[in-house]
Amino acid sequence: MIRQRRRGLGDRDRLGPFGRFYLTVVVGMVLGPFVPLVIGSFAFRWTWPDLLPSRWWWEARATARLPQGWDYVFSPISRVVESTGNTILIAILVTLLCAAISLPAARVLAKERFRGKSFVEFFLLTPLIVPEIAVGLGILVTFIQLGLAGTYWGIILVHLIPTIPYMVRVLTSVFQGLSDDYEEQARVLGASPLRTLWHVTLPMILPGLVAGGLFTFLISSNIFLLTFFIGGGRIETLPTLLFSRVSGGGALDAVAAGVALIVCIPGIVLLVITERFIKEEVFAKGFGG
Amino acid sequence: MTRLRLDGLGKRFGDVDAVKDLDLDVAEGSLVALLGPSGCGKTTTLRMIAGLESPTEGDILFDEESVLATPPEKRGIGMVFQRYVLFPHMSVAKNVSFGLRMRGVDRAEIDRRVAEVLEVVQLTGFGQRFPSQLSGGQQQRVAIARTVITEPRLMLMDEPLSNLDAKLREEMRAFITRLQRQLGITTVFVTHDQVEAIELADRIGVMFDGELVQVGTPEEIFNRPRTLRVADFMGTTNLIRGRLADVGAAGATLVTDVGAIRVAPADHLRTGAEATATVRPEHIDLLPRDDATGLPGRIVESVYYGGTLAYRVALGDLVLQVRDRSTRRFGDGEEVSVRIAPHHVWVFPEA
Numbered sequence: 001m002i003r004q005r006r007r008g009l010g011d012r013d014r015l016g017p018f019g020r021f022y023l024t025v026v027v028g029m030v031l032g033p034f035v036p037l038v039i040g041s042f043a044f045r046w047t048w049p050d051l052l053p054s055r056w057w058w059e060a061r062a063t064a065r066l067p068q069g070w071d072y073v074f075s076p077i078s079r080v081v082e083s084t085g086n087t088i089l090i091a092i093l094v095t096l097l098c099a100a101i102s103l104p105a106a107r108v109l110a111k112e113r114f115r116g117k118s119f120v121e122f123f124l125l126t127p128l129i130v131p132e133i134a135v136g137l138g139i140l141v142t143f144i145q146l147g148l149a150g151t152y153w154g155i156i157l158v159h160l161i162p163t164i165p166y167m168v169r170v171l172t173s174v175f176q177g178l179s180d181d182y183e184e185q186a187r188v189l190g191a192s193p194l195r196t197l198w199h200v201t202l203p204m205i206l207p208g209l210v211a212g213g214l215f216t217f218l219i220s221s222n223i224f225l226l227t228f229f230i231g232g233g234r235i236e237t238l239p240t241l242l243f244s245r246v247s248g249g250g251a252l253d254a255v256a257a258g259v260a261l262i263v264c265i266p267g268i269v270l271l272v273i274t275e276r277f278i279k280e281e282v283f284a285k286g287f288g289g
Numbered sequence: 290m291t292r293l294r295l296d297g298l299g300k301r302f303g304d305v306d307a308v309k310d311l312d313l314d315v316a317e318g319s320l321v322a323l324l325g326p327s328g329c330g331k332t333t334t335l336r337m338i339a340g341l342e343s344p345t346e347g348d349i350l351f352d353e354e355s356v357l358a359t360p361p362e363k364r365g366i367g368m369v370f371q372r373y374v375l376f377p378h379m380s381v382a383k384n385v386s387f388g389l390r391m392r393g394v395d396r397a398e399i400d401r402r403v404a405e406v407l408e409v410v411q412l413t414g415f416g417q418r419f420p421s422q423l424s425g426g427q428q429q430r431v432a433i434a435r436t437v438i439t440e441p442r443l444m445l446m447d448e449p450l451s452n453l454d455a456k457l458r459e460e461m462r463a464f465i466t467r468l469q470r471q472l473g474i475t476t477v478f479v480t481h482d483q484v485e486a487i488e489l490a491d492r493i494g495v496m497f498d499g500e501l502v503q504v505g506t507p508e509e510i511f512n513r514p515r516t517l518r519v520a521d522f523m524g525t526t527n528l529i530r531g532r533l534a535d536v537g538a539a540g541a542t543l544v545t546d547v548g549a550i551r552v553a554p555a556d557h558l559r560t561g562a563e564a565t566a567t568v569r570p571e572h573i574d575l576l577p578r579d580d581a582t583g584l585p586g587r588i589v590e591s592v593y594y595g596g597t598l599a600y601r602v603a604l605g606d607l608v609l610q611v612r613d614r615s616t617r618r619f620g621d622g623e624e625v626s627v628r629i630a631p632h633h634v635w636v637f638p639e640a
Contacts, residue, residue, distance in 0.1 A: 182376065184341050185368065186387070186391075204376070
């Protein structure tokens with residue numbers, strides 16, 4: 001998907017007037033919302049109904065060494081660094097756990113037939129149907145009793161609820177595309193089931209696993225409601241931090257703008273890394289060939 | 290070298306018998322082909338020998354020792370699949386060395402044996418390529434190299450040539466025969482192509498509907514099929530019905546609507562019995578009409594295949610397929626004399 005967009009940009013010379021217009025609209029819609037955030041983070045004073053800040057930070061250099069928003073973001077008071085760490089740590093653990101849980105499930109759903117299979121498939125999708133707030137409230141009560149509320153493990157567990165359905169879906173279709181022959185060939189050549197998994201199955205499903213992992217990571221690092229409920233203010237992630245910044249007055253101040261931009265960073269970095277990784281995999285090793 | 294014995298082997302999927310009461314003895318170092326149409330249970334049999342399916346009945350013995358409790362990776366077998374199944378994420382060298390790496394053979398030894406086996410399959414210098422960069426024939430040779438490098442007790446091949454084009458298939462057939470003779474690995478080969486089976490195998494087992502119908506040398510199967518179905522599958526297209534007469538030490542006569550056909554002597558012939566005779570197209574001779582030793586016939590159609598002529602010849606209502614290698618050519622509608630040598634007629638008593 002990303003590669004296609006890039007190819008589109010590279011071929012701009014060959015685009016007709018409509019193509020060019022369309023491309024501009026798409027790029028504008030993707031990047032547009034970031035413009036006020038970037039401007040806001042460099043503003044000193046930006047109030048309604050001004051289209052642009054009435055005072056920029058460099059006009060108020062005397063009082064602030066850095067732009068106000070960025071100064072706040074990097075100071076320990078803001079908890080931005082701490083929240084970023086929490087977000088990434090939780091997202092990594094959620095991704096690993098989610099993959100470990102979804103792999104066997106997806107394999108069975110893809111390869112086996114059994115009574116009640118369609119029910120299991122439907123059941124796996126229910127977390128996407130039931131509103132998060134209903135799930136969150138119910139779980140909060142239970143987690144308080146279990147002592148999981150306000151803990152990392154509590155948050156990680158609830159993050160698995162909306163992520164497992166995606167991961168299972170992605171991996172099921174990956175396994176459906178993987179012929180049994182490869183694993184059987186590995187067994188016949190002397191590999192135990194575990195070594196077959198490690199040397200043959202996992203490398204072959206790696207692109208799908210990476211794609212599923214990317215989704216999981218992005219979903220986890222964006223979950224607000226469940227984190228907010230279970231974290232109970234004790235564990236702050238970027239989404240809950242941003243919410244607490246903007247929930248006060250509702251105005252977009254420089255600080256909130258700065259935090260909002262920071263929230264986007266893990267996703268963007270991950271996307272860039274993953275895209276490069278998947279591409280190298282495809283070209284160097286000839287997947288699908 | 291290992292002797293393989295299947296003893297009353299059976300596999301049931303739900304209500305269906307995929308394989309029924311199958312007995313087969315494969316001698317050390319020999320190549321046996323399991324031949325049959327698709328769905329006859331030959332691949333299931335192969336997968337049971339490999340340990341990829343477990344039999345519901347019977348036993349599988351390597352050198353008279355049951356391997357039923359042994360998982361596939363411990364059976365010491367090699368298997369070549371129909372679709373090569375090279376691991377796409379590994380280079381040719383890594384694919385070929387997979388079995389040795391799983392057995393914990395040391396690096397220097399692995400490198401030496403990979404180079405050796407790549408030379409045998411004529412792929413020296415291809416070690417660093419990836420499977421997607423190879424042609425079908427090359428991929429198949431890698432698959433075979435990957436199998437033989439582990440020096441398996443038993444090699445199993447599941448229609449390994451069916452994905453190759455005709456010319457390559459011939460080459461690979463010769464290659465497999467040579468390799469199997471050279472290495473002396475006991476081999477079971479599954480195919481639906483009778484020509485392939487005849488060319489490759491020391492012995493052929495013909496399977497229909499999960500049952501092994503006949504086991505024998507290619508010559509036996511080809512010339513003395515046990516049932517009409519085997520005869521038909523082996524490419525005999527001419528069926529002539531009649532009644533047996535004059536059964537004796539010198540043979541018998543099959544009295545048919547189109548005339549009398551002499552049959553070579555055989556134990557199962559009974560005077561007066563209804564019977565069906567089969568004759569292969571290439572075993573029928575066509576002569577000019579003035580030769581009186583044959584049955585009268587008329588050419589319906591002739592088609593030239595490089596080297597041979599294929600005729601359809603009418604004897605009354607009966608139409609026979611004939612392949613003639615001689616240089617003389619009969620035109621459509623020409624009257625001919627049809628001669629069939631007694632030892633080429635194979636008779637099945639009516640069931």
